[in-house]
Amino acid sequence: MKKTLALVLSLVLLLTAATAMAATEIDYWSVFTGGDGAVMQGMVDAFNASQDEVHVNHTPMTADDLYQKVPLTVQTGSGIPDVCVVHIERIPNFVNQELLYSYDLDLVAEAGIKQENYNQSAWVKSTIDDEQYGIPLDVHGYVTYINKDLFDKYDLNEFVADGYITFDEIRAIGDKARAAGWEGGIFNLGWMRAQMLCYYAQLAEGHKLTDDGIAPSLDKEAMKKAMETMKALHDDGYTTKKTDDALSMFYGGEMLVWSEGIWMKAAVVDAGVNFEMYPAVCYSPETCKNWMSSHNFVQFADEERTEEEDLAVAKFVNFMGENSLTWAKDAAQVPAHVSINEVAEFADMPQAFLADPERGDELAIYYYLHWGLFDTAFSRVGWDFIDGTIAIDDAIAQVEKEIADSIAAQ
Amino acid sequence: MTRSRIAAFLALAFIVLFCFAGVTATTTVKDTTVAIEMGLPKLLFSLSSAAILLIPIALVAAGAAFIAFIQGEKNVGMLFSFIATAAFGLFMVLFSMEEKNSCLYTPISDALKAAEVKFKKRDVDLISPSFNLLSWLALVCVGASCVIGHGDFSKDRRHILKRDLLPYAYIGPHLFFFVIFFVTPAIYGIYAAFTKWDLFTEPVFTGLENFKILLFDAENTYYKQLRNGLWNTVKFVLMCVPFCIIVPLSLALALNARPKGNKIFQALYYLPSLMSISTVTLTWRYVFNVQYGVVNHFLGVDANFFMPPYTWIMLVIVTVWWCTGSTMVIYQSALASVPQDQYEAASVDGAGTIQKFFNVTLPNMTYPLMYTLVTAVVAQFNIFGQPDILVGFSNGEANAVLLQYVYENSVKKQVAGMSSAMAVILGLCIMVVSFIQMRMMVKNQQD
Numbered sequence: 022m023k024k025t026l027a028l029v030l031s032l033v034l035l036l037t038a039a040t041a042m043a044a045t046e047i048d049y050w051s052v053f054t055g056g057d058g059a060v061m062q063g064m065v066d067a068f069n070a071s072q073d074e075v076h077v078n079h080t081p082m083t084a085d086d087l088y089q090k091v092p093l094t095v096q097t098g099s100g101i102p103d104v105c106v107v108h109i110e111r112i113p114n115f116v117n118q119e120l121l122y123s124y125d126l127d128l129v130a131e132a133g134i135k136q137e138n139y140n141q142s143a144w145v146k147s148t149i150d151d152e153q154y155g156i157p158l159d160v161h162g163y164v165t166y167i168n169k170d171l172f173d174k175y176d177l178n179e180f181v182a183d184g185y186i187t188f189d190e191i192r193a194i195g196d197k198a199r200a201a202g203w204e205g206g207i208f209n210l211g212w213m214r215a216q217m218l219c220y221y222a223q224l225a226e227g228h229k230l231t232d233d234g235i236a237p238s239l240d241k242e243a244m245k246k247a248m249e250t251m252k253a254l255h256d257d258g259y260t261t262k263k264t265d266d267a268l269s270m271f272y273g274g275e276m277l278v279w280s281e282g283i284w285m286k287a288a289v290v291d292a293g294v295n296f297e298m299y300p301a302v303c304y305s306p307e308t309c310k311n312w313m314s315s316h317n318f319v320q321f322a323d324e325e326r327t328e329e330e331d332l333a334v335a336k337f338v339n340f341m342g343e344n345s346l347t348w349a350k351d352a353a354q355v356p357a358h359v360s361i362n363e364v365a366e367f368a369d370m371p372q373a374f375l376a377d378p379e380r381g382d383e384l385a386i387y388y389y390l391h392w393g394l395f396d397t398a399f400s401r402v403g404w405d406f407i408d409g410t411i412a413i414d415d416a417i418a419q420v421e422k423e424i425a426d427s428i429a430a431q
Numbered sequence: 432m433t434r435s436r437i438a439a440f441l442a443l444a445f446i447v448l449f450c451f452a453g454v455t456a457t458t459t460v461k462d463t464t465v466a467i468e469m470g471l472p473k474l475l476f477s478l479s480s481a482a483i484l485l486i487p488i489a490l491v492a493a494g495a496a497f498i499a500f501i502q503g504e505k506n507v508g509m510l511f512s513f514i515a516t517a518a519f520g521l522f523m524v525l526f527s528m529e530e531k532n533s534c535l536y537t538p539i540s541d542a543l544k545a546a547e548v549k550f551k552k553r554d555v556d557l558i559s560p561s562f563n564l565l566s567w568l569a570l571v572c573v574g575a576s577c578v579i580g581h582g583d584f585s586k587d588r589r590h591i592l593k594r595d596l597l598p599y600a601y602i603g604p605h606l607f608f609f610v611i612f613f614v615t616p617a618i619y620g621i622y623a624a625f626t627k628w629d630l631f632t633e634p635v636f637t638g639l640e641n642f643k644i645l646l647f648d649a650e651n652t653y654y655k656q657l658r659n660g661l662w663n664t665v666k667f668v669l670m671c672v673p674f675c676i677i678v679p680l681s682l683a684l685a686l687n688a689r690p691k692g693n694k695i696f697q698a699l700y701y702l703p704s705l706m707s708i709s710t711v712t713l714t715w716r717y718v719f720n721v722q723y724g725v726v727n728h729f730l731g732v733d734a735n736f737f738m739p740p741y742t743w744i745m746l747v748i749v750t751v752w753w754c755t756g757s758t759m760v761i762y763q764s765a766l767a768s769v770p771q772d773q774y775e776a777a778s779v780d781g782a783g784t785i786q787k788f789f790n791v792t793l794p795n796m797t798y799p800l801m802y803t804l805v806t807a808v809v810a811q812f813n814i815f816g817q818p819d820i821l822v823g824f825s826n827g828e829a830n831a832v833l834l835q836y837v838y839e840n841s842v843k844k845q846v847a848g849m850s851s852a853m854a855v856i857l858g859l860c861i862m863v864v865s866f867i868q869m870r871m872m873v874k875n876q877q878d
Contacts, residue, residue: 085843089842089843092630092631095631096533096630096631097481098533118629118631118632119552119631120631122551122553123551263738264721264722264735264737266722322552322553324530324531324553393843393844393845394844397839397843397844400824401824401828403825404825405825405826405827410826410827410829411827419652422650422652423652426651426652426653427652427840427844427846430627430641430644430653430846430848430849431627431628431629431845431846
């Protein structure tokens with residue numbers, strides 16, 4: 022009897038101890054599904070292995086899925102993730118819909134998170150009414166890759182000597198390469214919205230999409246010129262056609278200049294392409310700007326979440342910031358944690374120019390309450406203005422009208 | 432007045448009282464207490480609490496109880512009254528147990544703002560609801576109708592009770608899920624069509640505003656979307672439905688001749704019906720690929736099937752390939768039941784194969800043909816996956832169908848009220864077309 026009692030008591034003690042030592046479980050949803058998804062999972066695993074107080078469960082999904090699912094979890098009050106990565110442009114609308122909690126800056130400071138440790142342009146964009154809603158993981162944008170072997174072969178390096186590629190230089194590159202017998206692609210039109218916003222930012226003062234923060238008020242002349250530039254390149258035969266597979270062409274050495282996100286760098290390396298990375302194609306080096314975004318850690322509203330879980334989230338987020346070299350190296354992003362600038366290895370990476378404080382003016386992060394509506398409306402006219410299905414003036418008017426009508430109907 | 436009539440009156444009283452009943456909610460934030468009142472009908476349409484799903488069940492059951500009592504079916508009436516009482520009672524309990532009821536949060540938040548209290552959502556810890564007298568009276572009425580209207584439970588009459596209620600035991604589970612997953616969302620969807628709603632906050636009733644915009648505001652984006660989407664949907668139905676009948680009918684006729692390996696062919700033809708729309712469309716995406724697709728390879732052309740004028744052809748091929756199997760088995764079954772002696776008589780009269788088909792086979796297949804025509808039309812009016820995955824909104828929205836707009840507007844753009852109004856208009860179109868077809872079917876049967 023005594024033995025049984027002792028056994029039971031021991032078991033109870035063991036269970037109690039095990040419960041006391043159990044790690045705080047954190048549900049983390051992210052928008053990383055491709056190569057960057059595997060890198061992020063590796064970083065989460067590294068965090069889990071680095072300590073035993075917090076265990077993070079990572080659920081990756083496409084951005085569209087996440088933006089549909091998370092608000093619904095908040096609506097139903099069940100299955101709300103403890104922390105999410107969202108694009109910075111989405112934060113104002115989430116705040117407006119009361120879907121996000123702001124960070125308790127005293128609490129997160131306990132975990133080491135402080136404003137001065139982060140890229141300021143990204144940090145302040147998620148500060149709304151003096152409340153901090155996002156902690157930036159990175160900044161990322163649409164850049165220009167060149168095939169270095171082809172540039173050497175056709176003697177095209179003079180066009181990138183100053184570190185920029187202008188639209189005139191795209192034509193010159195094409196003409197010179199073709200004269201030397203090149204029959205492949207010269208430049209691509211890919212993600213139309215991202216490319217157009219790069220060029221729009223170079224032309225529109227403050228790259229504004231709105232005057233009052235709510236109603237759309239696009240700089241029509243700037244947008245028209247940006248779209249006309251793209252269409253002219255296409256019509257003159259310097260870009261891919263709608264049906265071309267630009268990615269396969271660049272990987273296969275069939276494309277000279279490729280406009281893509283910095284997040285594709287790892288894939289380009291895997292494809293064995295000898296490449297160099299430059300800012301977005303520009304009208305002139307002096308006015309060059311890149312459309313940028315930023316992945317931010319946010320916390321959706323959850324009544325059940327405890328302060329202990331909030332602190333666990335902060336520890337995880339801080340770890341991600343302090344160990345973001347992996348994010349830069351393997352996912353080719355530009356970490357928002359300033360510690361990255363002290364890492365010599367990062368300075369040698371192709372995307373490092375995007376973290377150069379002296380070139381901060383070249384980064385254009387868009388910030389608009391109804392960003393989602395702009396995104397959907399512009400995606401509609403994507404290739405249509407290029408192939409002439411819709412006139413450029415009509416396309417711009419359609420985008421603006423659709424946003425205005427949607428706001429009125431919400 | 433008989434007991435049945437009193438019970439019927441009480442069941443009806445429940446519905447009437449529900450329309451005027453309400454709930455009072457209070458909360459205290461930063462030493463400020465605010466209270467709001469909300470009618471139960473408005474609560475029913477606040478679309479944000481699971482407990483509210485019990486209300487439609489209670490109302491439907493009370494309505495059924497009323498009809499049953501009026502017809503003298505006391506046992507059935509008692510059953511429905513009991514369901515109504517249980518559902519409404521459970522709703523009141525569950526609703527009161529929610530600490531921060533999301534239905535009540537919006538008006539509470541408005542009241543706090545009106546009281547100039549600066550707060551965040553997390554500051555609102557507890558919203559205490561209390562049902563008013565009419566709510567309790569409604570519960571009492573429906574409970575009383577159950578007690579007053581009960582039938583005869585004497586031992587020798589129990590078999591009558593069993594006889595009356597057994598059918599409902601059989602259909603009960605289906606009815607439950609039908610009300611929860613079809614009737615309730617349909618009612619909410621129709622209601623949402625009369626509101627401005629961003630999916631996350633309280634819908635604002637706007638009457639016929641959405642329909643006015645959709646039908647008459649020619650400059651509005653949504654007017655253009657409705658016209659384009661509906662017209663494209665109708666075009667697709669007209670192009671696709673004939674093939675959805677002819678192709679499976681031809682295959683069924685061929686298989687009915689029992690060629691060698693007909694079972695294998697039958698299985699192969701049926702196979703696509705088992706696949707999801709994503710699998711089907713992604714497969715055909717590769718088949719029609721401009722550079723690497725087998726279609727262009729075998730035809731020796733470089734046609735872009737994802738651009739006009741080929742897009743509709745591609746969408747019809749994909750849809751027919753996907754839908755053929757299930758329609759084909761219906762035709763096979765119908766063909767098997769055509770009396771052989773009619774074919775023999777036709778042969779004796781010297782009829783050829785084509786004459787036999789038109790004079791014997793088709794007249795014997797009128798009902799399955801009309802049935803599949805109705806179902807094909809309804810199914811193709813609801814086309815979504817094929818154009819959405821294969822062409823999206825490209826080509827100047829030349830192939831965008833109405834459900835694509837409905838989905839994008841509600842889920843991606845959160846313009847849910849307008850989107851619901853579009854869906855209601857599509858639903859009405861389907862109802863009108865189906866009604867005409869059903870009339871034709873009945874007339875055909877009578878002839």
